[in-house]
Amino acid sequence: MIILAATPIGNLGDASARLRQALEDATVVASEDTRVTQRLLAGLGIANRPKLIALHEHNERARAADLVELARDGDLLVLSDAGMPTVSDPGFPLVQAAVEAGVDVTAIPGPSAVITALAVSGLPTDRFAFEGFLPRKAGERIRRLADLAADRRTLVFFEAPSRLAATLGALAEAFGDDRPAAVCRELTKLHEEVRRGPVGELAAWAADGVRGEICIVVGGAAEPAPADAGEAVARVVALAASGTRLKDAAAAVAAETGLGRRDLYEAALEARRGD
Numbered sequence: 001m002i003i004l005a006a007t008p009i010g011n012l013g014d015a016s017a018r019l020r021q022a023l024e025d026a027t028v029v030a031s032e033d034t035r036v037t038q039r040l041l042a043g044l045g046i047a048n049r050p051k052l053i054a055l056h057e058h059n060e061r062a063r064a065a066d067l068v069e070l071a072r073d074g075d076l077l078v079l080s081d082a083g084m085p086t087v088s089d090p091g092f093p094l095v096q097a098a099v100e101a102g103v104d105v106t107a108i109p110g111p112s113a114v115i116t117a118l119a120v121s122g123l124p125t126d127r128f129a130f131e132g133f134l135p136r137k138a139g140e141r142i143r144r145l146a147d148l149a150a151d152r153r154t155l156v157f158f159e160a161p162s163r164l165a166a167t168l169g170a171l172a173e174a175f176g177d178d179r180p181a182a183v184c185r186e187l188t189k190l191h192e193e194v195r196r197g198p199v200g201e202l203a204a205w206a207a208d209g210v211r212g213e214i215c216i217v218v219g220g221a222a223e224p225a226p227a228d229a230g231e232a233v234a235r236v237v238a239l240a241a242s243g244t245r246l247k248d249a250a251a252a253v254a255a256e257t258g259l260g261r262r263d264l265y266e267a268a269l270e271a272r273r274g275d
Contacts, residue, residue, distance in 0.1 A: 002071045002098050004091060006084040006110030009213075010189035012043050018108045022077055024048045030055040030067055031079040032090050040079075050077070060090045064097040071103050082213075083113050088132045088158055113187055114156050117215035120194050121154075121182035124219065128154040134167060141167075145174035152220040159214045168203035171218060175199060180219040186212040227257035229267070236268040 005022055008014040023029075023046045031037040034052040041049070055063060055078065070076055078085050078094065084107070085091030098105050114130050131148070134157060135141045148155060159167050164183070171181070177200025185193045191212065195202060199218060232253050239249035246268060254261035 001075055001104035001106055002068075002094065003075055003077050003106055003108060004085045004095070005077055005079055005108040006112065007040060007079055007082055009082040009111045009113050009116070009187055010192075012040075014111045014188060015044055016108065016110050019110060020044060020046065022108055023050075025075075026050040026077040027074060028053065028070065029077045029079060030063075030094070032056050032081045032085075036081045037079055055094065056090050061093045064093045067094055068097045068101050068103050071098065083111055084109070087112070087114065087130075111188070113158070113184075113213070113215050116187050117182070117184040117217050118154065118156055120184060120187075121217035122196055123154045123180060123182060123217055125154065127152070127220070128156060130156045133158050133160075134170070136163075138170075141170055142174070145170060149174050150221050152223065154220050155218045157216040157218070159216055161210050161212060161214055164210050164214055164216075165203060165206040167216065168199055168206050171216070172200040172203050175218065175221070177201075179221075182217045183210070184215040184217065185210060187215065189213075224258070227259050229259060232257050232259050232264060233267045233271055236264050237271050240268065240272075 003022060005019050007019065023041060023044065026048065027050050029037060029050045030053045032055065034054050037052055053063075053067070055067070067076060078091055080089035080091065083089065086095060095105050118125055118128055129151065131144075135144055157167070168181075168183070171179070178198045180197075181199040181202055182194055182196045183202055183206065185191075185195070189212070195205060197205075236246070236249045236253045239252065240246045244252070247265060250265035250268060251261050253259070254264055
């Protein structure tokens with residue numbers, strides 16, 4: 001089978017007993033960077049020296065089929081540099097190919113920068129979405145953030161330190177300066193830092209430069225204010241007076257306000273009768 005194994009995101013003490021045993025038992029390991037894996041083996045005191053195969057974003061699609069066939073004959077351990085493979089890291093094409101080929105896939109759970117950042121952010125955790133890295137191109141980034149601006153879930157992003165200030169500025173522009181957020185830096189490492197505040201203030205703070213591995217957590221959009229039913233009915237009547245079918249006008253205003261389409265339709269009919 002293929003075994004996806006989560007590795008520490010900073011502190012080696014977070015390596016699970018299952019991960020240690022899997023590293024001791026492995027004969028073949030596909031890893032994002034074989035040098036990082038060698039340091040992990042040494043750091044954990046693992047005596048085993050499995051065969052290491054590089055599996056990264058530039059070769060994972062080309063190598064997926066061969067690795068799936070390799071996994072038919074014995075377990076293939078898959079590692080990313082930190083955290084869980086496939087989560088903004090190599091591994092998804094391999095898993096996809098394995099599922100299509102009927103090869104079992106399992107996981108050794110463990111550290112996750114996404115969940116760790118969410119947990120310490122101080123922002124709601126009951127509903128959230130992981131958005132990975134935002135597009136580098138300004139136009140694509142603006143469109144992505146426009147799609148997310150009204151999302152009421154807490155949002156988690158990864159970002160490079162060199163682009164942090166620009167990304168926070170883009171978030172402030174798309175979501176508003178006062179949207180609550182947290183920048184989580186160097187999680188589980190010696191210089192761990194969580195900076196919380198309105199996203200506009202965080203953008204100003206980051207302008208001086210920030211180092212380390214970065215997660216950004218942003219609070220969801222606020223619940224919209226309740227629509228005024230009287231104003232909504234008046235809008236339906238006005239749309240109908242301008243030539244829109246009453247049913248269509250009610251449907252349009254219902255979509256805008258969240259009020260019931262049938263209720264708006266009947267109230268508009270009543271208002272027209274009253275006139």
